Amino acid sequence: MQGNTVDSVQDKALAVFGAEGINNPGHVRSVIRQGAWASHTSGLAHGRVQGNLVILPEVQAGDFLRFCQRNPKPCPVLAVSEPGQITLPSLGQGIDIRSDVPQYRVWRHGELAQEVTDITDLWRADLVTFVLGCSFSFESALQEAGISLRHINEGKNVAMYRTNIATEPAGPFGGAMVVSMRPMPAADVIRAVQVTSRFPNVHGAPVHIGDPALIGIADIGQPDYGDAVALLPDEIPVFWACGVTPQSAILNAQPAFCITHAPGCMLVTDLLNHQLASF
Amino acid sequence: MQGNTVDSVQDKALAVFGAEGINNPGHVRSVIRQGAWASHTSGLAHGRVQGNLVILPEVQAGDFLRFCQRNPKPCPVLAVSEPGQITLPSLGQGIDIRSDVPQYRVWRHGELAQEVTDITDLWRADLVTFVLGCSFSFESALQEAGISLRHINEGKNVAMYRTNIATEPAGPFGGAMVVSMRPMPAADVIRAVQVTSRFPNVHGAPVHIGDPALIGIADIGQPDYGDAVALLPDEIPVFWACGVTPQSAILNAQPAFCITHAPGCMLVTDLLNHQLASF
Numbered sequence: 001m002q003g004n005t006v007d008s009v010q011d012k013a014l015a016v017f018g019a020e021g022i023n024n025p026g027h028v029r030s031v032i033r034q035g036a037w038a039s040h041t042s043g044l045a046h047g048r049v050q051g052n053l054v055i056l057p058e059v060q061a062g063d064f065l066r067f068c069q070r071n072p073k074p075c076p077v078l079a080v081s082e083p084g085q086i087t088l089p090s091l092g093q094g095i096d097i098r099s100d101v102p103q104y105r106v107w108r109h110g111e112l113a114q115e116v117t118d119i120t121d122l123w124r125a126d127l128v129t130f131v132l133g134c135s136f137s138f139e140s141a142l143q144e145a146g147i148s149l150r151h152i153n154e155g156k157n158v159a160m161y162r163t164n165i166a167t168e169p170a171g172p173f174g175g176a177m178v179v180s181m182r183p184m185p186a187a188d189v190i191r192a193v194q195v196t197s198r199f200p201n202v203h204g205a206p207v208h209i210g211d212p213a214l215i216g217i218a219d220i221g222q223p224d225y226g227d228a229v230a231l232l233p234d235e236i237p238v239f240w241a242c243g244v245t246p247q248s249a250i251l252n253a254q255p256a257f258c259i260t261h262a263p264g265c266m267l268v269t270d271l272l273n274h275q276l277a278s279f
Numbered sequence: 280m281q282g283n284t285v286d287s288v289q290d291k292a293l294a295v296f297g298a299e300g301i302n303n304p305g306h307v308r309s310v311i312r313q314g315a316w317a318s319h320t321s322g323l324a325h326g327r328v329q330g331n332l333v334i335l336p337e338v339q340a341g342d343f344l345r346f347c348q349r350n351p352k353p354c355p356v357l358a359v360s361e362p363g364q365i366t367l368p369s370l371g372q373g374i375d376i377r378s379d380v381p382q383y384r385v386w387r388h389g390e391l392a393q394e395v396t397d398i399t400d401l402w403r404a405d406l407v408t409f410v411l412g413c414s415f416s417f418e419s420a421l422q423e424a425g426i427s428l429r430h431i432n433e434g435k436n437v438a439m440y441r442t443n444i445a446t447e448p449a450g451p452f453g454g455a456m457v458v459s460m461r462p463m464p465a466a467d468v469i470r471a472v473q474v475t476s477r478f479p480n481v482h483g484a485p486v487h488i489g490d491p492a493l494i495g496i497a498d499i500g501q502p503d504y505g506d507a508v509a510l511l512p513d514e515i516p517v518f519w520a521c522g523v524t525p526q527s528a529i530l531n532a533q534p535a536f537c538i539t540h541a542p543g544c545m546l547v548t549d550l551l552n553h554q555l556a557s558f
Contacts, residue, residue, distance in 0.1 A: 062341035066359050069344065070369075080345050082449075090349075090447070168369070170361075197558035200479065205558065278557060279476035279484060 010043055017044065025092060028268045033099040038117045040264040041102060042136065049202075049273055050266035051078050051091070051131035052243045053101055054250065055119075055259040058083045061128035063171025067249060068130070070168035074177055074245030076133035076201045078269075084125040092270035097129050103262035110254030119259055127259075133202035134243050134266060135180060137273040138195070145195045147188045150229045157264070158182065159223035160242050164216025165207065167245065172253035178225070178244040179207060179215070183235040192238060198277045208239040215239065289322055296323065304371060307547045308379040317381045317396045319543040321415065328481075328552055329545035330357050330370070330410035331522045332380055333529065334398075334538035337362045340407035342450025346528060347409070349447035353456055353524030355412035355480045357548075363404040371549035376408050382541035389533030398538055406538075412481035413522050413545060414459060416552040417474070424474045426467045429508045436543070437461065439504035439521050443495025444486065446524065451532035457504070457523040458486060458494070462514040471517060477556045487518040494518065 014022060016037055021027035025045040031037050041050055056064055061083070068075035079088050081097070088095045098120040106114045106122065116122075135158065139149055151158045158180045165177040184192060189209060197205040212220045220237060221228050225244055231237055250258055261267065293301060295316055300306035304324040310316050320329055335343055340362070347354035358367050360376070367374045377399040385393045385401065395401075414437065418428055430437045437459045444456040463471060468488060476484040491499045499516060500507050504523055510516055529537055540546065 065344050069356055077348055
């Protein structure tokens with residue numbers, strides 16, 4: 001059932017982007033820019049880095065960048081724009097950040113105000129764009145290393161949990177770290193630590209392994225975000241810092257105005273996942 | 280001769296700090312705070328991270344943090360303070376950044392205005408402190424891996440060169456990357472790449488290996504900063520991004536007010552070098 005769902009999404013994407021265009025990041029962005037794709041970006045532009053989006057007025061941008069600097073595992077910064085800049089040349093040719101994400105969320109004073117497919121009308125000269133690394137890149141590296149990821153096999157969203165691990169605050173930004181969990185046998189845990197250590201810009205090595213209670217997770221069967229997956233008797237749960245952490249920090253800070261991507265609707269960049277490897 | 284010089288500096292340090300105190304970072308800082316040591320910190324607090332210091336008014340701090348984010352190899356940020364904050368709890372217990380560096384340089388409009396051992400009188404509520412990783416930590420890791428470093432053996436400063444590698448600018452900060460060079464045989468080059476790749480927060484892997492002309496260095500025998508060292512026939516020059524790069528970017532930007540450490544007179548932190556290893 002769920003396998004069919006995954007396949008049918010991929011079929012729809014193939015029809016929209018074309019068999020050649022679906023793995024061309026510039027083509028993917030141009031289709032999205034024209035408003036012809038307003039859905040998840042998982043499976044698009046195979047092998048390319050996708051990023052979380054945060055757009056804040058300049059007055060809050062300094063605090064947020066300091067927050068990211070102090071919490072690099074949940075908030076790995078891939079690029080920061082100048083105020084008002086709509087391009088991101090270090091991430092891709094011709095990016096227009098106002099239209100190249102399939103779906104945006106507009107937040108006012110910490111409340112979701114609207115969901116739109118284009119923010120050109122909302123653009124202001126004081127807006128600073130942050131693109132943060134996301135787990136798609138390290139999941140791709142784990143799969144290439146032969147590690148099976150249950151949530152992907154089952155067509156689910158990864159299980160995410162609020163923890164009692166405090167982030168290091170900066171200005172109004174702070175709060176608890178959110179983690180994602182992937183269950184795997186011990187041999188794969190060791191390999192997963194090695195593989196993800198090479199990717200510090202997309203959350204890096206795990207932050208915890210084993211007993212969920214030690215990081216304040218009361219019930220592993222009840223994720224705070226995403227979908228629960230089974231934890232088999234021979235498996236160890238492995239926890240990584242998660243990109244929901246900065247989103248949660250922003251909601252807590254309640255900035256007057258903020259734009260993010262909608263969950264799963266990421267910015268597709270020209271960077272190869274392997275270009276993010278630290279060695 | 281130069282060996283004797285190194286030894287006599289270490290003898291003087293032993294007399295000032297004591298045989299037990301010389302490797303205790305808190306004790307080292309307290310002696311420096313009292314004004315009893317206004318010299319180089321090389322050889323103090325063995326195994327601990329030492330950092331480059333940049334203090335800027337809040338109005339320039341955001342641009343400078345963006346500059347560092349865009350140029351992590353020459354500008355690895357270990358900590359950023361809040362405006363006016365004099366402590367750096369993530370780097371060491373009881374640090375007072377106004378007095379714990381042996382010698383400070385005060386810059387006004389890009390010109391060296393004074394060199395002082397304490398900046399308490401100059402402190403302002405809008406000053407933001409940046410501590411950047413320095414090559415002491417990765418040199419220590421290279422030596423532990425059995426790689427011989429000629430400039431250290433000869434009691435010299437490392438050879439540094441301006442290159443034609445452009446940094447990614449942010450606001451007024453930009454300019455060419457400065458690199459440090461260490462000559463070594465091929466087998467050591469391979470090992471050095473592996474070892475320093477583990478330390479992205481202290482410049483990380485080399486930026487160039489081999490022909491100096493390819494990065495705009497006309498004469499390897501004439502460093503722009505530091506001391507020349509011999510390059511033997513079986514050796515390859517290895518170039519790392521250097522902490523002089525941000526200093527040079529600051530001089531180019533000519534901020535009205537800025538404080539840095541004096542060359543070689545670093546902030547001694549409580550962090551162990553090995554805590555900076557990414558894996």
